[in-house]
Amino acid sequence: MQGVKVLEVAAWTFVPAAGAVLADWGADVIKVEHPETGDPQRGLSVGAVGARGVGGVSFIMEQPNRGKRSIGLDFTSDDGRALLLKLAAECDVFLTNLLPGSLERARLTVEDLRAVNPKIIYARGTGYGVRGPEANMGGFDGASYFSRGGVAGMLHDPAAPWPPMQRPAFGDIVGGFAIASGIAAALYKREKTGEPSVVDVSLLGLAAWQISPDLVATGLLGEANLPRFTTDEMPNPLVNYYRTSDDRYVQLMFLQADKLWPDACRLMDKPEWKDDPRFATGPARFENRVELISEMRKVFEQKTVAEWRAILSTAQGVWAVVQTPQEVLDDVQTVANGYMRPVRTLDGEHTYDLVMNPVQFDETPPDLVRAPDAGQHTDELLLELGMDYDEIVELKVAGVIN
Amino acid sequence: MTLPLEGIKVLDFSEHGFVPSSAAALGDMGADVVKLERLSGDAGRSIIASGMVATKDGYDYLFELFNRNKRGLGLDVEAPAGREVFERAVKWADVYITNQLPRVRRKLRTEPADLLAINPKLVYAKGHGQGQRGPGAEMGGFDGVSYWARGGVAHVLTEPTFPSLVQQRPGLGDIPSGMFLAGGICAGLVHVMRTGKGVVVDTSLLGAAAWTLGPDLSYSSMTGEQLPTRPEAERSPLTRPYKTADGRWVSLMMIDEARYWAQGLRALGLDDLVDAYPDPASRQTASSKAAVHARINEVIGGLQTDEVVKRLTAHDCIYSVFATPVEVLDDEAVRDNGYLMEHPRDDVRIAAAPVQFDDEALTIRRPGPALGEHSREVLAELGYSKDEIGTLVTDGVVTAV
Numbered sequence: 001m002q003g004v005k006v007l008e009v010a011a012w013t014f015v016p017a018a019g020a021v022l023a024d025w026g027a028d029v030i031k032v033e034h035p036e037t038g039d040p041q042r043g044l045s046v047g048a049v050g051a052r053g054v055g056g057v058s059f060i061m062e063q064p065n066r067g068k069r070s071i072g073l074d075f076t077s078d079d080g081r082a083l084l085l086k087l088a089a090e091c092d093v094f095l096t097n098l099l100p101g102s103l104e105r106a107r108l109t110v111e112d113l114r115a116v117n118p119k120i121i122y123a124r125g126t127g128y129g130v131r132g133p134e135a136n137m138g139g140f141d142g143a144s145y146f147s148r149g150g151v152a153g154m155l156h157d158p159a160a161p162w163p164p165m166q167r168p169a170f171g172d173i174v175g176g177f178a179i180a181s182g183i184a185a186a187l188y189k190r191e192k193t194g195e196p197s198v199v200d201v202s203l204l205g206l207a208a209w210q211i212s213p214d215l216v217a218t219g220l221l222g223e224a225n226l227p228r229f230t231t232d233e234m235p236n237p238l239v240n241y242y243r244t245s246d247d248r249y250v251q252l253m254f255l256q257a258d259k260l261w262p263d264a265c266r267l268m269d270k271p272e273w274k275d276d277p278r279f280a281t282g283p284a285r286f287e288n289r290v291e292l293i294s295e296m297r298k299v300f301e302q303k304t305v306a307e308w309r310a311i312l313s314t315a316q317g318v319w320a321v322v323q324t325p326q327e328v329l330d331d332v333q334t335v336a337n338g339y340m341r342p343v344r345t346l347d348g349e350h351t352y353d354l355v356m357n358p359v360q361f362d363e364t365p366p367d368l369v370r371a372p373d374a375g376q377h378t379d380e381l382l383l384e385l386g387m388d389y390d391e392i393v394e395l396k397v398a399g400v401i402n
Numbered sequence: 403m404t405l406p407l408e409g410i411k412v413l414d415f416s417e418h419g420f421v422p423s424s425a426a427a428l429g430d431m432g433a434d435v436v437k438l439e440r441l442s443g444d445a446g447r448s449i450i451a452s453g454m455v456a457t458k459d460g461y462d463y464l465f466e467l468f469n470r471n472k473r474g475l476g477l478d479v480e481a482p483a484g485r486e487v488f489e490r491a492v493k494w495a496d497v498y499i500t501n502q503l504p505r506v507r508r509k510l511r512t513e514p515a516d517l518l519a520i521n522p523k524l525v526y527a528k529g530h531g532q533g534q535r536g537p538g539a540e541m542g543g544f545d546g547v548s549y550w551a552r553g554g555v556a557h558v559l560t561e562p563t564f565p566s567l568v569q570q571r572p573g574l575g576d577i578p579s580g581m582f583l584a585g586g587i588c589a590g591l592v593h594v595m596r597t598g599k600g601v602v603v604d605t606s607l608l609g610a611a612a613w614t615l616g617p618d619l620s621y622s623s624m625t626g627e628q629l630p631t632r633p634e635a636e637r638s639p640l641t642r643p644y645k646t647a648d649g650r651w652v653s654l655m656m657i658d659e660a661r662y663w664a665q666g667l668r669a670l671g672l673d674d675l676v677d678a679y680p681d682p683a684s685r686q687t688a689s690s691k692a693a694v695h696a697r698i699n700e701v702i703g704g705l706q707t708d709e710v711v712k713r714l715t716a717h718d719c720i721y722s723v724f725a726t727p728v729e730v731l732d733d734e735a736v737r738d739n740g741y742l743m744e745h746p747r748d749d750v751r752i753a754a755a756p757v758q759f760d761d762e763a764l765t766i767r768r769p770g771p772a773l774g775e776h777s778r779e780v781l782a783e784l785g786y787s788k789d790e791i792g793t794l795v796t797d798g799v800v801t802a803v
Contacts, residue, residue, distance in 0.1 A: 001589060003596070025589050040658075059620040130761065132738030138720055142641075143655035148722035150730040152653070154571045160564040162643050163651055163724050165631070167558050168617040174578045175756070177613065181585025182406075182757030185431050188591040189406035197406060200758040208730065208741040209581065212753030213572040215742065216463045218727040219751045231566050239546065241567050249567055251551035253544045318531070320547035322567060325622040325629070328554040328612065336536025339612040340623060353623035358579070358613040359586030360604040361593070363534060 001025040004187065007091040008032065008068070009075070009084070009108070011039045013169040014141065014203065015097035015125040016064040017176025021357045022093070022183065023067030024366050030087060030381060031065065031372065035072035035402035038374035039065075057345060057352060057370075060168060064176065065371035066343060066354050071382075072375025072402035075106060080400045084108070085116045086385055092190075093121045093183055100126075101136045110198055121186045123199040125179050130200050141171030141203050149207020154214055159230070175206045177357065237285055237292045238264055241322065242300035250300065250308050254317035258282050263316045268299045329353075338365030346373065375402040403760045405432025410591065412436065413495040414472065415512070417444040419573050420545060420607060421501035421529035422468040423580030427755035428497070428587060429471025430743075430764045436780050437472040438491065440479070441801055443773045444469075461747065464572065466770045468580075470745075470752055474771025475780045476801030479510060484799040490784045492517050496594075497525045497587055504540055514602045525590035527603040529583050534604050543607050545575025553611020558618055561631070579610035581755065635688065639695040640666050643724070644702040646710055651724040652702060654714075659685065662719065667694075669717035670701045745769065774801035 004027040008019040016031070016039070023029045033039050042061050071087075074080040088094055094113050096103065103109050110122045124130065127139015139145075146152045146166040156163035179201045186197035208215060234240040238254035238261070254260040258281070265274040273279050278288045285292055300308065305321055312319050321327070328334055337360075340353040354368050378401050382392050395401045410433040414425035422437070422444070429435040437444075447465055475491070478484040492498060498517055500507070507513045514526045528534065531543015532552075550556050550570040559568040583605040590601045612619055621629040634642065640656040640663070656662035663685070664676045675694055679685045685694070702710055707723060714721045723729070730736060731751070740763025742751035747769070754764040777800050781791045794800040 001592065004592075021585070057624065059624055060617050063616045063620045128735040129739030129741070132735045134735050137718070140655050140657060140720060142657075143653055143720050143722040147651075147653040147655075147724045148730075148733070150725040150727050153724040153726050153729075155559065155568050156651075156724065157564060157566060157568065159566070160561075160568075162645075163653075164559040164561065164564075164568050165643075167615060168629070170614065173614055173616050174581075177578075177585055178581055178756045181427075181581060181588055182759065184585055184588030184592055185406035185757070186759065188410075188588055188595060189404070189408075191592060191595045192409070193404065195404070197759045198761055200761070201756055202735075202739065202741075204733070204735055205739060205741040205754070205758075206756040208736055208753045209756040210574060210577055211571060211727065211730070212467055212577060213464055214727040215730055216467050216750065216752055219731050219742070220461070220463050220749065228569075231569070241569075249551070249556075251547050251556070253547045255544065318542050318544050318547050320552035322551045322556045323554045324557050325554050325615065325618045326626075328552070328615070329619060329623055331552065331608070333532040333536045333538040333606075333608055334612060336538075337533030337606065337609060339533070339609050340619065353620065355612050355616040355619050356609070358582040358605050358609040359589070360534075360609075361586070361590065362602050363604060 001027040004028070004093065005091040006030065006093040006095055007088050008095045010095060010097040010125070012041050012097065012140075013060070013064045013172035014175050015095060015179065016041075017169075017173050018123070018125065018179035018183065019068060019095055020064045020066055021177055021180035024357045024368065025180075026366075029068040030091070030377075031068045031070045032073050032075065032084065033070055033374050035074050035375065035399060038072070042374060062371045063354055064169070064173070067369045068372055069377035069381060070372035070375055071378045073378070074400050075108070077398075077400050079395060079398065081107065083382075083395070083400070085112075087381070088113055088120060089116045090385070091117070091120060092187065093123060095123045095179070095183070097125045099136050099138065100130060114196075119190065119194070119196050121183060121190060121196045121199065123179055123183050123186075124201075125175060126200065126202045128204050129202040139203050141169065141175065142166050144203035145171030145175065145207045149204050150211050150214070151207050154211055157230070171203055171206060174210070175201055175203055178206055232293060233290050234293065235286055235289065237289050237296060238317070240293060242297060244303060244305040244308055245301055246304045248305035249322040250305065250312070250319060251322055252317065252319050254319075256317070257285065260317040261285075267311055267315055268296065270299065341365060341368045343368050343370040345370065378402060403762050406759055407431040407433040407588070410434065410497065411495050412497040412499065413438055413491050414499045416499055416501040416529070418446045418501065418544075419464070419468050419576035420579050421499060421583065422446065423573070423577050424527070424529065424583035424587070425472065425499050426468055426470055427581055427584040430755040431757070431759075433497070435472040436475050436491065436776070437469060437771060438475050438477060438488075439773055441476055441798070443476070447773070461750070463750070466745070466750070467573075467752055469770035470766050471768060472771055473768070473776035473780060474774055475777050476774030477777070478799045481797075481799045483794060483797065487781065487784065487786075487794065487800070489520050491780075492520045492524065494784055495521065495524065496591065497527065499527045499529070499583075499587070501529050503530070503542060518600045522600050523594050523598065524600045525587055525594060525603060526600065527583055527587050527590070529579065530604070530606045532608045533606040545573065545579065545607050546570050548607035549575030549579065549611045553608050554615055554618070555611055558615060575607055575610065578614065579605060579607050582610055582613070584755070635692065639691055639698055642695065644699055646702055646707040647704055648706050650707045652707070652710055653722050653724060655720045655722065665717045666719050669713045669719050670698060672697055672701065739763065772803055775803050777802035
C-alpha cells in the first residue's frame with residue numbers, strides 16, 4: 001500500500017482500526033481530529049484503566065492508531081471544511097465513522113468528496129448499515145455486534161448467571177479489518193478499471209458473518225436454534241475442555257475421532273479403553289458420552305497443565321491449553337511470528353508492544369510506529385498542501401486547527 | 403455495478419472452514435474461484451461440526467457456507483498428468499490459496515517458491531494454525547484450539563462466576579480469520595498491480611486471536627498484568643446487562659454517560675433520577691451507581707422485552723437485546739441491508755462477506771459445487787480439448803460429474 005493516501009475522519013476503535021491496518025500495510029494515513037477535544041477515545045477509560053502503562057501511553061488509543069499522522073482540524077467551520085477537502089483532493093481513500101446524517105450536515109457526502117476528487121474511494125463503518133430505519137442510529141460493538149448480532153446470545157451458557165461481557169473493542173477490531181479488506185479490494189478495482197467504490201461495513205453485518213454457521217443452520221432448520229451441548233455431554237468427548245489438577249483447562253480438538261481414538265487412549269494411559277465396547281466406536285462414544293467424559297475428567301485431573309503439555313506434545317490430534325493473555329504474549333509461536341511488535345514512546349525513553357494485524361506479506365512482519373499525539377502532524381501536513389507558516393498561524397489563531 | 407474483484411481468478415486448494423471461507427469472501431466480491439479438491443474431496447464435506455449434523459435433504463449448511471460462489475475441480479495432483487493440469491491452473495490464476503501444512507507442500511511441490519516459479523505474478527496465500535515460523539509451523543490447527551484456547555479468547559470471555567468455560571460456536575474463529583486472509587489477498591493484488599511482482603500472504607488462527615484481543619494483549623505487554631475487568635458494580639448503570647420480566651437479557655451500552663443520562667433514564671420513566679443526580683460527579687459514587695442500577699433493574703425486570711425495546715428505541719438509546727440466531731435472521735436491519743444472501747435453494751440464507759460496495763448487497767451467484775462439478779468446464783478454459791479431458795477423466799486423474 002506504499003503510496004496510498006488515506007484521510008480518516010473517525011473516532012473510537014472500529015473505523016480507526018481500519019486505518020491502522022492500512023498503515024501497517026504501508027499507506028500514509030492522516031487522522032483528522034477536533035482541534036480541542038481530539039478523538040474521544042483519548043479520554044476513554046477501559047476496564048477501570050485509562051492512560052496507564054509505559055510512559056503514560058493509552059493502550060486503547062495506541063492499538064488502533066499506530067502508524068498514522070494526526071491533524072487537528074475543525075471541519076465544521078468553513079475554513080476547516082475547505083482544508084479538509086483540500087486534503088481529500090490529494091487522497092485515495094476517505095474513511096469515516098460519521099453517520100449518514102452527520103455527513104450530510106457536514107457536507108461530506110460521497111458527492112461532496114467526489115466533487116473535489118472524482119476517484120476517491122469512500123469507506124464507511126456504521127452500527128446497523130446504511131439502509132433501513134436505523135441507518136442513522138449510533139452503535140457500539142458491545143450492543144450492535146455482540147448483543148444484537150447474536151454473538152453473546154450464542155456464547156451464553158444457560159447455567160451462567162449472565163451472558164459473557166465482550167472484551168474491549170472485541171467486535172470493533174475485527175470490523176476494522178473488514179473495512180480495510182474492502183478498501184484493498186476497491187483499490188484493486190480502481191487500479192484496474194479507474195472506477196472508485198463506496199465501501200460499507202456495519203457491526204451488525206459483521207456479526208452475521210461471524211456467527212454465520214448458527215444463522216445459516218437456523219434458517220435451514222427452521223424455528224429451533226442449533227442445539228447446544230454442555231461440556232458434560234459434548235457429542236464427541238474428544239472435542240471438549242478438560243480441567244487439570246492445577247485448575248487450568250486443556251482443549252482437545254480431535255475431530256477425526258475414530259482415527260485418533262487409539263492415540264487418545266495412549267495419551268491418557270488407558271490402553272484398556274481402546275477396544276472397550278462402550279468407547280471403541282464413534283456411535284458407542286456418542287451413546288456413552290456422559291460416562292466417557294466423566295472418566296476422562298478423572299484422568300485429566302490427575303496431572304498439572306505442564307505435565308499435560310508434555311504428554312500431549314506427542315499427540316497426533318490437535319489440542320491447546322486455554323491460555324491467559326500473558327501466556328499468549330509469551331507463546332513461542334507469538335514470538336517466532338512477530339505477532340507483537342515493539343514501538344517507542346514519543347520521548348524515545350520506553351518501548352512497548354502492539355499487536356500486529358493478522359496478515360503478513362512476504363513472510364516478514366511489518367514494523368510499527370506509535371500512534372500520534374492529537375494534532376502532532378498538523379504543520380507538516382499543511383506545509384505538504386503548499387501553505388506557508390503565516391497562513392498556518394492564522395488558522396491556529398482562528399481555532400480551525402491546532 | 404462491477405464487483406471489485408471481477409476478472410480475478412482464484413485457485414483455492416484448501417479444506418475445512420478457515421481458508422475456504424476466505425476464498426468464499428473473494429467469490430462474494432466478484433472473483434472467479436475454482437475450488438480444487440483431491441479425488442477424495444474436501445475433508446470438510448464429511449466433518450460433523452461440534453457433533454451437529456445439520457443437514458436437510460442432504461444439504462450440508464457448513465460446506466455451503468464456506469464454498470458458495472465457487473466452481474469445483476476434482477484432480478489427482480500427484481499423477482503426472484494431474485500435475486500438468488495443476489501447473490496450467492497455477493498459470494491461469496491470479497491468486498492461489500492453501501491451508502496445506504509445510505510437509506504436504508514439500509511433498510506436493512506446492513511451496514511458494516515452486517508456484518512463483520510457474521507464475522511470478524501470483525498472490526500466494528497461506529492460512530495456518532500457529533504461523534509460518536517456529537516449532538508450531540509444522541503443526542495443524544483448528545480454531546477451537548489455535549484461536550479460542552491457545553489464543554486466549556476463551557479465557558478472557560469466561561468470568562469467575564461462570565460454571566464452565568465459554569464454549570466456542572462452530573467456525574467462530576475460522577470465519578473472521580478467513581476475512582483477514584481475504585483482506586490480505588486484496589492488498590496483495592494491489593501490490594502485484596503496482597509492482598508487477600508476486601507476493602506471499604500469511605494469516606494464522608493464533609495471529610487472528612492476537613489481533614482480536616489487541617487491547618488485552620497490548621495492555622498486558624505494557625504492564626505485565628492482565629487487563630482487569632471492571633467489577634459489575636463499578637460499571638456505569640447505563641452500560642450493564644438487565645433481565646426483563648420474560649427472562650431475556652438487555653444490554654445498555656450508553657458509554658457516553660453524560661450525553662445519555664437524561665434520555666436513558668427518561669426512557670424508563672425514571673425522571674426523578676435525572677434530577678436526583680444533576681451533575682456527573684454525583685453519579686460516580688458507589689452508592690449512586692448501586693441506587694440507579696437497582697431502580698433500572700426494577701423497571702426492566704417488571705417489563706416484557708417488547709416494551710423495554712419500545713421505550714428505549716423511542717428515546718434513541720444505545721442498547722440491544724442479547725439476540726438469538728432466530729432473532730438475528732428476522733432483524734429488520736439484517737434484512738434491509740442484505741447481510742444474509744438469498745440462496746438458490748429458496749429456504750436457505752447464507753451470511754455475506756461483511757463488506758459492501760457501491761451501496762449494493764452481495765449475492766450468491768452459484769451454490770457450493772459438488773465434487774468435480776465444473777471439472778470439464780475449467781479444463782476446457784485451461785486449453786484442454788474434449789478428448790484430452792475425456793482421457794483425464796477415464797484415467798482417474800480428474801473427477802467430473
